[in-house]
Amino acid sequence: MDKLKMLYGELQARGLKLTKQRSAIIKMLNKSRVPLTAEEIFLRIRETNDNTSLATVYRNLKTLVTAGLVVKTGLLEEKVQYRLASKPHSHDLICLGCHKVFELTQCPLEHLCEFIGQREGFTVTEHRIELYGYCQECGSQGKKKK
């Protein structure tokens, strides 16, 4: 729950209010092992927090992405998904079987980035890595998905 406090701090630092709906969205994303679509967030929030509108979810996701607290994913999926931005430089291991997301706490590119940038004459300011495959549980089944 420490992470949540930090996030709330981030919000206030940017002059954003901490509304019931906004905090619900953040909590939901924080709780989920899997990235969520806007609609999924909406549905889950609604279970506890009665009248909440999908429009608000969209508005907040946009705000949070702009604020850098949330990132989009899901290029391999049908729909755009959202998840909390990870701590600086952790990346994702995404299981094609169960769709869980495992975080790499150590960035494998950290040191490579500068080097690559220099070689290509490019100033790398940000990077995104997604590793796809199968986690231990989904193991070698391989074809399981869908």
Add this chain to the structure above:
Amino acid sequence: MDKLKMLYGELQARGLKLTKQRSAIIKMLNKSRVPLTAEEIFLRIRETNDNTSLATVYRNLKTLVTAGLVVKTGLLEEKVQYRLASKPHSHDLICLGCHKVFELTQCPLEHLCEFIGQREGFTVTEHRIELYGYCQECGSQGKKKK
């Protein structure tokens, strides 16, 4: 133009026909330095190739993505974009200034992947890396975008 031939071969190998529209889409993606949205492709194709429908562009993009010839990108942009799948394991340097995409011909993760996978108990079958920053021309301007 060698690349195009290869792609066409890929198509036929999968029993997909090489229609005028399909080839136009591929050429367009091949020509562009920047990933394109479905609509952009449609508009550009239409300039030369009269009556073409947006629906066909969507259908083909879907087919091509499934066939593995095209990939989605654009998590940092508003809309989903498409580009030709790169040769096995090249990755992207994406300029935040001019939006051009530079390809890394050498995969920095190649050897790291297995290692990471093992350490995390994860079988990595695929990965996606996007490096963002500024290319030489856009250089240190830094704030240029928008």
Add this chain to the structure above:
DNA sequence: CTTACTGCAAAAAGTTTGCACCAGC
């Protein structure tokens, strides 16, 4: 109090689909 945030309903944007016709192989 002030200003940002919200819900609702309506609108816009993006994507898919049914159908009759057409074109690669």
Add this chain to the structure above:
DNA sequence: GCTGGTGCAAACTTTTTGCAGTAAG
């Protein structure tokens, strides 16, 4: 010729917006 591909228009899904009312700081 057969089968998959296409254009068009309509349907659908996803996302955005205007507005009046509400709540956080």
